[in-house]
Amino acid sequence: MKKLFAFLLFMVMSSAAMAEDQIYTGTFSNKAVDGYDPVSYFMDDMPVKGKSDFKTEYKGADWYFASQEHLDMFEAEPEKYAPQFGGYCAWAVSTQKDFAPGDPEQWAVVDGKLYLNYNKNVKKRWDSDRTLHIKQANENWPELINK
Structure with a gap:
């Protein structure tokens, strides 16, 4: 019983001490913005999903883009588009x-x-x-x- 209590206490304390990632990607994914092209928010009336052909890593997350042009724009100024x-x-x-x-x-x-x-x-x-x-x-x- 003491071992069970110690384990449960450890789990509660460990989860409370865990910091969130800098970029939200969901639980079962590493896609930033759920795979949407962040540059498209600035260029289009509606955001569009990115493609795996145009992908980069930034702050530990995977970022997807609709085109090479958008990927290049993001890589040049990620803080502008993230x-x-x-x-x-x-x-x-x-x-x-x-x-x-x-x-x-x-x-x-x-x-x-x-x-x-x-x-x-x-x-x-x-x-x-x-x-x-x-x-x-x-x-x-x-x-x-x-x-």
Whole structure:
């Protein structure tokens, strides 16, 4: 019984001490932005899925692109095209001071930066005061990612 208790305590403490990855990729994938082409958010009306022919690694995640041109653009300036807060939900980082998955279909480009949100309802909350939420998230992000 003592061994079981010690094991359970170890598991709880280990998971609490684990830091989140800098880039959200989901549990069973290493694809940033769920395989969407991050450059397409800045170029097209709707984001498009990337192709395995046009792929790169950045901050430990795999990034996919629709074309060689988009891949080249990203590799030249990854910070310009990568979503803010590693692709985690911008509203969760802002208001919850926590991590939540970012949905690549719930997005906004604000002042040349890409933001993702958890779902449509959360995005509506985030949209209600983007300036405040971006300010709060920018303040919370360094502490969250450095836990």
